[in-house]
Amino acid sequence: MHAPLPPIDHLLGIGLHAVALAEAHLLTHPPTTITDKSAKDPVTDVDIAIEHLIRDRLHQAIPQVAFLGEEEGGNPDAPTLWVLDPVDGTVNYHRGLPLCGISLALIHHGRAVLGIICLPMLNHRYWAADGHGAWRDGAPIAASTTTDMDQAIVAVGDYGFGDDVADHNDASFALHRHLAASARRVRMLGSAAVDLALVADGTLDASITLSNKLWDMAAGSVIAREAGALVIDHDGSAHGPTSQMTIATAPALREPILAATRQATDGILLRT
Structure with a gap:
């Protein structure tokens, strides 16, 4: 028990x-x-x-x-x-x-x-x-109610560090290309805590991080979730400690955010 x-x-x-x-x-x-x-x-x-x-x-x-x-x-x-x-x-x-x-x-x-x-x-x-x-x-606070990608400000997690980060960075480059074509603006702020807090208060409409380290994401995932954002993995499942990626988004942007992430990471195995 x-x-x-x-x-x-x-x-x-x-x-x-x-x-x-x-x-x-x-x-x-x-x-x-x-x-x-x-x-x-x-x-x-x-x-x-x-x-x-x-x-x-x-x-x-x-x-x-x-x-x-x-x-x-x-x-x-x-x-x-x-x-x-x-x-x-x-x-x-x-x-x-x-x-x-x-x-x-x-x-x-x-x-x-x-x-x-x-x-x-x-x-x-x-x-x-x-x-x-x-x-x-x-x-x-409450998450954004933005419904259209052409009005969305989206943050992308930082580039990889350490050894063997080529795949991670290639996926990040691809993600920027996809989002630049559809979002109003793309930002890279350099802190997952900042990204998720700003999704929670509606400053950002979404954030996408191609990793999921517990100390980086756990606190922000609760705050964004309780503010009404969707916090999910790259496959659309609910985010948790074993998820591969960390996506927090205004609910109405779920499908285009997931589509951009899938297109950027298709065929690339990323480290968490």
């Missing part, structure tokens, strides 16, 4: 408090070191410090819930776990671009049920939980 999930309001309060502490740290501690974990995949001392800060705060508040962080790992197989990207968009952050965020989610038996995204340099905080709607700075 599965252990019951603690009250979602209680968990949300714990998560919001931890992320607020991390936001304060980010805004008052500029990065002093940056190193590459792999080719084009950097980490700063602030990423590490925030991961430690949030992990320790969550453990103090609710030690029975496991933790997985992008930088130092954890227990991905636990039935209930917090998942953190301490700074999503590290390159943006390090270079002073404001499109970066702290992304914290709660996964319960394979489903993301709570998400918090803080965009410190934009002074916005987003959160959502199953059945509780989506919120930005204390006010409810």
Whole structure:
């Protein structure tokens, strides 16, 4: 028998408090070191410090819930776990671009049920939980109601990094070509947390990321879903931790967004 999930309001309060502490740290501690974990995949001392800060705060508040962080790992197989990207968009952050965020989610038996995204340099905080709607700075938000691609602004996830990314990047190039022909504008913002938060509040009409790393997508998927966006895989199935890609879209744009993604990735096996 599965252990019951603690009250979602209680968990949300714990998560919001931890992320607020991390936001304060980010805004008052500029990065002093940056190193590459792999080719084009950097980490700063602030990423590490925030991961430690949030992990320790969550453990103090609710030690029975496991933790997985992008930088130092954890227990991905636990039935209930917090998942953190301490700074999503590290390159943006390090270079002073404001499109970066702290992304914290709660996964319960394979489903993301709570998400918090803080965009410190934009002074916005987003959160959502199953059945509780989506919120930005204390006010409810809703996804776009755009119905036509020629009016849609679509974000595409960043190019690949590390080794063996040629297929991923070829698919990204193709996706840009397809979208440039049909969408009003195409954007590449460099942060999945930013992309999904902006889909949730209707700033963007859709975002397409040709991958699905848990710490990148879990929080934003809850927020976009609770705001009324469709959050799906490339085959149209509901998005989850085992999905290959991450697509969040205004409901009326489902078919053209999926068609563009299929055309761009046809015959290409992408790494997640």
